[in-house]
Amino acid sequence: MDKPYQPEQVETTWQTRWEKEKRFRVTEDIQKKKFYCLSMLPYPSGHLHMGHVRNYTIGDVITRYQRLLGKNVLQPMGWDAFGLPAENAAIQHKIPPAKWTHENIAYMKDQLKRLGFGYDWDREVTTCNPEYYRWEQWFFIKLFEKGLVYKKNALVNWDPVDKTVLANEQVIDGKGWRSGALVEQREIPQWFLKITDYADELLAELDNLTGWPDQVRTMQKNWIGKSEGALIKFKLDASKENITVFTTRADTLNGVSFIALSPQHALSLKLATKNKDIHNFIDHCKNVSTAEAAQAVLEKKGINTGLYAVHPLTQALIPIWIANYVLMDYGTGAVMGVPFSDERDKEFAEIYNLPIKDFPEADIQKTIALLVKKHVAERKTHYRLRDWGVSRQRYWGTPVPMINCKKCGTVPVPEKELPVLLPPNINPPADFYETTCPTCGKKAEREKDTFDTFIESSWYYARYTSPHQDHAMLDGRANYWLPVDQYIGGIEHAVLHLLYARFFHKLMRDLKLITSDEPFTHLLTQGMVLKNGAKMSKSQGNTVDPKHLIQQYGADTVRLFIIFAAPPELGLEWSDAGVEGASRFLKRLWNAAHDFPVIAKPLPADKSRQQLYEILSRILFDYERKQFNTVVSGAMKILNLLLESDKTVQQEGLSILLRILFPITPHICAELWQVANLGDDIEKASWPVIDETALHSTTQQFIVQINGKMRGSVIAVKNANEAVLQKAVYADPHLQKFIDGKKLHKIIVVPNKLVNLVMGEK
């Protein structure tokens, strides 16, 4: 009687062995080809969810596959540990954010280990530890010294009842999520990184990122949004002032029927001081979240300023309005309203009965050239991309390492005083921020704000390469491992995280910390694991904890199922059904490996062996294109085939089967490799290759189509030509009725696959 398959026992055995042998610890080895495989690090929210399992299983499959190909593979793991949920937990359950975070990390780390992922834990990064964020503070100061950092006023969501700044996520239908109060946009001073200085390079290099999905490259291209247009000046009728608009359609200048200003435009604000109606309108416009999506769906509203601008060509007077759909962040905060050619302008014009002027559209480039010549316009390249606001009015984040001195202004904290540590608790004593100015020595105050957590996730991948380095942000090891060869993470990060990380890489390069231009050469954007049709998230309370599945079926079954359920890039609606099938397959594999005979060297040239290698060649192809779900189907086909095959192929087949499944279900394959007497350690075996002799055959099946419709098939010699195939088709009794009484016009042959006879009436 066979020994029954007990996953937990098998998995513990192998996990213990791998840990003891430090199997996944790697060092720089110039003799071997390196491969850096990275999965996006998790936010330690409490438990792993199915999205994590999917992400990390894909990463582990690629890692173990590359190891079997003989490469020196680095696969690290860490924790994106700063963020809003820790503060919410602190408020709701009175747990300090640090305690909550570290407990979550301990729990989730256990879960990752239980799933058998091959990480080099020696390189673990936890972003809320001072050893990590001190280098972020150091780096920020370097950028400040280089002039890549500046401070300016910017809008935030303000909850007037709770008296706090709200994240966009915390604004629901324009109201604060806890207080229910109508939010207000409020202007406060904030730090910005000059990502726009890098806009051209970030855009141009997208063309070189051929290992990235086109989808992501397109999204980033559109996000950067480079557009060639013109600045056009409109003189005010009643004064010497001007309004400058940016337009990509200077050729529509003749169709202008109004000028629309953003409510935050300097002229709008100036008018508000004198005119109560305008003041009230601008105030009213503030009652909306700063999120672009919220503003884009607003009903269009405006107010007439009573002022007029002079049309630069016709000298006609054009009314100036303030409109809620004009964004201050884009262009100059003022647009020329051309209802005839622009949908939004048209909608606005219809609401306020502004004229819609008909005019012939002209060539844009020629018109701009002409307008420039007449001194009416100035060529301007504009980017949709805005500088990155990195200040957050929060406790649980990296403190901004700056000091505000009344006399000297803003001064960086001296390098030797880094790191600037977090306050001891969420409501620090008033004197906590008191300090002295490093320049003049007088009393001064430290910055209370912390950094956007996107900063931590913009360079963690580099820090993994230089673990335990206390004297520098990165060291020489970084250039051995970077860039990352394969990055895997959710499609929801297609723009923000991946663009910021690219930006940071270029900043680190320009500060001579690394030499490469881009951080990630290949990117796999895994589809989201959905529950009830929506993204699994803690705030929606629809996460699924894999804990019970692992307990019931074991890690290999969970890994196998999540890989089998859908191709990596597609969304996956979660359902527990189907896990049973994965478990059943592993039991059948277990039993088969115990039953199959050990035979020395038969290698018969039979049909099963040919099929075995046909399936294998497909599997090897699927590994290369990372379509792992069909690797699993292929493995199932091989097992089905072997169970029906002659004993002579069974051991050869099993050896192949275990090796191609090993990256997906490593524990059971390692165990069965020993059981089947194939060796002590499956990782010492080479990756399977195709035996061409097994595939050798002289004949081939050809699909027969008549007028493009499949009507049967014929067997013919390999590489058969038109004449041979025609003869075979005409000789086939089954195909007679499609041929009789018809005239052959044309024969189309797809080599070794198909023949199509195009026929008509005689």
Place this chain on the structure above:
RNA sequence: GCCCGGGUGGCGAAAUUGGUAGACGCAAGGGACUUAAAAUCCCUCGGAGCUAAAACUCCAUGCCGGUUCGAUUCCGGCCCCGGGCACCA
């Protein structure tokens, strides 16, 4: 609203990228084994028509149209679902 994806049996999906639509699996139904159940094994399984059964025919990849000998795949238009929209991560 704007940008990017997706839509194929009851369900997850496949189709080596323009050439056999539905591989592989789940669920379901029937059978074998069993005192019984579980487990396991075998068979059926998109729809309609025609059959005693097979064979065969037609329809079918969100909807409408186009290109092609041939379209799930390419092009145009629409509908629905998901992701992102700069302070969720």
